Amino acid sequence: MPTMNMLQAINNALDIAMGEDDKVLCFGEDVGSFGGVFRATSHLQEKYGRARCFNTPLVEQGIIGFANGLAAQGSVPVAEIQFADYIFPAFDQIVNETAKFRYRSGDLFNVGGLTIRAPYGGGISGGLYHSQSPEAYFAHTPGLKIVVPRDPYQAKGLLLAAIRDPDPVLFFEPKRLYRAAVGEVPEEDYQLPIGEAEVIREGSDVTLVGWGAQMEVIERAVELAEKDGISCEVIDLRSLLPWDQETVAESVLKTGRLVITHEAPRTGGFAGEIAAAIQERCFLYLESPIARVTGLDTPFPLTLEKEYLPDHLKIVEAIRDSVNF
Amino acid sequence: MTMTTTADIHEPTFLAGDEFSIPTFRLLQQDGTLFEGATAPELDQAQALAIYRAMVATRVLDERMLAAQRQGRLSFYMQCTGEEASVVGATAALDDADMIMAQYREQGALIYRGFTFDEFMNQLFGNELDYGKGRQMPIHYGSRKLHYMTISSPLATQIPQATGYAYGQKLAGDGQCTAVFFGEGAASEGDFHAALNMAAVHEVPVIFFCRNNGYAISTPSIEQFAADGVAPRAFGYRMHVIRVDGNDILAVHTATREARRIAVEHNQPVLIEAMSYRLAAHSSSDDPSGYRSKKEEEAWREKDPILRMQCWLNEQGWWSEDEEKALQESLRREVLETMKRAEKRPPPPLDSLVTDVYADVTPELQRQLDALKRHVRRYPEAYPKGARALDPDVQADDTAAKGEK
Numbered sequence: 001m002p003t004m005n006m007l008q009a010i011n012n013a014l015d016i017a018m019g020e021d022d023k024v025l026c027f028g029e030d031v032g033s034f035g036g037v038f039r040a041t042s043h044l045q046e047k048y049g050r051a052r053c054f055n056t057p058l059v060e061q062g063i064i065g066f067a068n069g070l071a072a073q074g075s076v077p078v079a080e081i082q083f084a085d086y087i088f089p090a091f092d093q094i095v096n097e098t099a100k101f102r103y104r105s106g107d108l109f110n111v112g113g114l115t116i117r118a119p120y121g122g123g124i125s126g127g128l129y130h131s132q133s134p135e136a137y138f139a140h141t142p143g144l145k146i147v148v149p150r151d152p153y154q155a156k157g158l159l160l161a162a163i164r165d166p167d168p169v170l171f172f173e174p175k176r177l178y179r180a181a182v183g184e185v186p187e188e189d190y191q192l193p194i195g196e197a198e199v200i201r202e203g204s205d206v207t208l209v210g211w212g213a214q215m216e217v218i219e220r221a222v223e224l225a226e227k228d229g230i231s232c233e234v235i236d237l238r239s240l241l242p243w244d245q246e247t248v249a250e251s252v253l254k255t256g257r258l259v260i261t262h263e264a265p266r267t268g269g270f271a272g273e274i275a276a277a278i279q280e281r282c283f284l285y286l287e288s289p290i291a292r293v294t295g296l297d298t299p300f301p302l303t304l305e306k307e308y309l310p311d312h313l314k315i316v317e318a319i320r321d322s323v324n325f
Numbered sequence: 326m327t328m329t330t331t332a333d334i335h336e337p338t339f340l341a342g343d344e345f346s347i348p349t350f351r352l353l354q355q356d357g358t359l360f361e362g363a364t365a366p367e368l369d370q371a372q373a374l375a376i377y378r379a380m381v382a383t384r385v386l387d388e389r390m391l392a393a394q395r396q397g398r399l400s401f402y403m404q405c406t407g408e409e410a411s412v413v414g415a416t417a418a419l420d421d422a423d424m425i426m427a428q429y430r431e432q433g434a435l436i437y438r439g440f441t442f443d444e445f446m447n448q449l450f451g452n453e454l455d456y457g458k459g460r461q462m463p464i465h466y467g468s469r470k471l472h473y474m475t476i477s478s479p480l481a482t483q484i485p486q487a488t489g490y491a492y493g494q495k496l497a498g499d500g501q502c503t504a505v506f507f508g509e510g511a512a513s514e515g516d517f518h519a520a521l522n523m524a525a526v527h528e529v530p531v532i533f534f535c536r537n538n539g540y541a542i543s544t545p546s547i548e549q550f551a552a553d554g555v556a557p558r559a560f561g562y563r564m565h566v567i568r569v570d571g572n573d574i575l576a577v578h579t580a581t582r583e584a585r586r587i588a589v590e591h592n593q594p595v596l597i598e599a600m601s602y603r604l605a606a607h608s609s610s611d612d613p614s615g616y617r618s619k620k621e622e623e624a625w626r627e628k629d630p631i632l633r634m635q636c637w638l639n640e641q642g643w644w645s646e647d648e649e650k651a652l653q654e655s656l657r658r659e660v661l662e663t664m665k666r667a668e669k670r671p672p673p674p675l676d677s678l679v680t681d682v683y684a685d686v687t688p689e690l691q692r693q694l695d696a697l698k699r700h701v702r703r704y705p706e707a708y709p710k711g712a713r714a715l716d717p718d719v720q721a722d723d724t725a726a727k728g729e730k
Contacts, residue, residue: 065485
């Protein structure tokens with residue numbers, strides 16, 4: 001099985017999708033001959049032509065507005081927003097249009113073919129405007145699906161699933177892992193399910209929930225906790241909307257404890273939603289308060305980003321506090 | 326790669342924006358005769374009468390539905406009054422399979438393409454037969470069969486979508502284009518710039534049809550832009566543009582026909598600015614007496630596009646007063662009958678609250694729906710529409726749901 005980094009896996013998924021269906025198109029800022037600023041779309045223009053892989057003008061609301069129309073027409077657009085920080089000019093098109101197309105027309109028209117790819121997250125010395133995790137803004141919007149892969153294998157399988165999903169998908173890629181995460185990725189076509197969490201480690205004392213780049217951080221925290229004799233169950237949510245309540249609730253019924261972690265600021269972050277839903281379903285089984293390990297309620301800093309980020313040490317402290325409550 | 330090139334100058338010479346002014350294309354005078362030197366488009370009697378009928382039907386529908394709104398039978402309404410020639414004239418110049426993406430004042434396009442009064446009423450009353458399943462405010466029509474994209478309330482969002490839709494049509498190679506309608510106020514939104522720029526860069530067969538009707542709710546166009554209308558912006562995108570008298574059916578039709586040829590044969594976008602006037606209020610919630618004079622409205626009423634076309638039809642010997650009277654009467658009767666039918670129809674089923682959010686109902690949505698059904702059945706008098714729309718086999722669901730809790 002070949003080894004790929006996350007960008008190669010994404011590129012490979014796009015290549016497969018475009019090769020299989022000539023309705024699939026890739027576009028965005030610098031996506032054409034340059035292959036995207038991170039090179040996720042490398043060589044796609046060479047292979048599939050300028051009509052199917054191209055640069056757009058620098059206008060995010062235009063990219064997504066265009067993509068909405070294209071998807072309504074029956075094409076399968078994969079639109080790239082260069083950084084998730086710059087998705088906000090397209091907020092109206094995503095929240096009011098993409099998300100509601102099928103509902104408002106009674107399914108006369110839909111934009112189910114649309115996938116929006118955007119690199120998100122910190123740890124790359126990107127400061128305020130190249131590090132944000134905006135998933136919670138979109139998770140409040142019925143009609144969207146939100147998917148976040150944690151490694152190259154997932155990136156390929158989930159991206160292929162997103163492109164072929166009958167609903168529009170926001171696909172947030174952890175850019176810190178673009179080149180850092182390397183792993184075995186099958187060459188052939190495969191898909192991973194959207195809407196299902198994955199239990200990646202079984203344990204009995206505490207449940208840990210995260211997604212994307214945080215999964216690697218959780219793993220490091222778990223190694224420390226296990227040295228203390230704490231048995232951790234680790235769940236990668238993979239899809240934030242819809243999210244897999246069953247898998248998380250089942251785990252918490254078993255462990256009685258839950259620690260949730262994300263890079264985005266705490267207030268209004270998605271961890272709050274998970275905590276609320278799980279206490280509704282598992283209240284009498286909880287041994288300690290549900291803990292959140294998150295970014296601070298500040299813009300994302302530059303110099304002190306290590307301090308801002310929810311790292312393995314902060315997570316292991318939360319695990320210990322939860323177990324010793 | 327082509328780059329912008331300019332001749333060098335060696336003195337600071339500024340070009341002023343007010344040097345741009347664009348002429349208005351006109352063919353038909355108010356008395357029904359052509360301007361000297363003007364030629365009418367090729368329009369046979371049958372098509373001319375179809376256009377005229379659609380314009381009159383739009384006016385009748387608008388008058389009756391505004392009255393229905395005033396009687397409290399309808400929550401909201403928007404009229405096309407004064408702009409029928411722009412909307413119907415343009416639509417008649419398109420191929421029936423071209424996509425139309427409208428703003429919210431283009432019911433004339435639907436009427437011309439054959440949307441029935443029953444179909445209008447079902448949407449206006451949001452009953453079980455509404456294609457949009459009672460989810461949107463009145464006037465948010467859509468028809469896949471008639472290639473008319475369902476209306477969305479947020480302003481101008483349809484403009485870049487039209488560029489994308491038309492790009493897909495170009496790739497499909499079926500020779501179709503998209504026509505997108507919007508007002509001069511919507512042209513201030515960023516979506517307008519995004520749409521025109523992308524269409525010009527990517528050579529997309531899309532017709533941007535701006536209905537310049539003088540007002541964006543209460544804001545007059547003079548407070549909307551300092552330039553000579555919307556049309557000069559096309560130069561900035563290197564795009565074909567024409568300004569046309571929007572109350573002149575023959576001019577609008579000719580201009581749109583030519584725009585479609587440019588779009589489809591050359592894969593080039595075209596901007597049309599139709600100069601008209603919104604004779605009616607912005608919507609049934611608006612009162613124009615607060616921001617414009619009766620005198621101004623009267624002056625425009627004398628330029629009524631329907632009367633102008635009627636005069637032209639009379640000049641051709643294609644229409645008579647008797648036919649006019651019969652048409653008006655039959656349309657009024659039909660509107661009233663279909664309205665009564667639609668009012669009596671039940672609301673969409675309660676299950677439609679959660680369908681079409683996604684292609685499939687998610688487990689969480691199903692849980693929420695089940696809980697809601699239990700609640701509605703407990704308090705049916707508090708939720709009369711919901712109780713009426715409950716499906717009959719809830720009993721089974723309910724037992725299952727209780728077990729889950």
